[in-house]
Amino acid sequence: MSTLELHVDIGVPVDTAWETLHRVENYPRFVEGVRGARTEAGGRAHLDVEAGGRAREVEAELTDRGEHVMEWLTTGDPAMTGSFSVQPIDRDHTRIQARLEYDPATVRDIFGGPKGFAQTNAIERLVRSDLEHFKEYLERG
Numbered sequence: 815m816s817t818l819e820l821h822v823d824i825g826v827p828v829d830t831a832w833e834t835l836h837r838v839e840n841y842p843r844f845v846e847g848v849r850g851a852r853t854e855a856g857g858r859a860h861l862d863v864e865a866g867g868r869a870r871e872v873e874a875e876l877t878d879r880g881e882h883v884m885e886w887l888t889t890g891d892p893a894m895t896g897s898f899s900v901q902p903i904d905r906d907h908t909r910i911q912a913r914l915e916y917d918p919a920t921v922r923d924i925f926g927g928p929k930g931f932a933q934t935n936a937i938e939r940l941v942r943s944d945l946e947h948f949k950e951y952l953e954r955g
Contacts, residue, residue: 816918816934821911822945826952828902832882834952835898844947846940865925892920
């Protein structure tokens with residue numbers, strides 16, 4: 815398993831960032847490859863994802879842990895787990911910490927893409943880009 819941790823500082827209050835993370839239906843606006851998303855009963859989310867030219871449906875369970883920590887895990891392939899931690903910097907600024915645990919070989923088998931270290935680099939670039947898109951989405955209002 816590989817673990818990736820990245821963060822981005824955003825110019826919005828912590829509650830705004832926290833509430834936006836919970837609006838799964840807006841994920842296509844800032845998460846690369848997500849074509850559709852919806853919240854389902856029981857803290858579940860359904861995502862229609864396209865990556866590496868392949869379309870897939872991904873189901874995940876979302877759970878709030880403590881103050882401003884949301885954990886998630888996929889319920890099928892690819893097996894991934896992660897979390898978002900939303901921390902106030904000051905009244906108008908927030909740090910979003912993203913953590914992702916995944917098996918690069920499994921992700922490659924399901925979505926295609928490069929092998930080995932290149933796959934890990936591609937995933938890191940994608941997550942970094944998604945965090946920047948989230949920042950832009952929030953700061954635009």
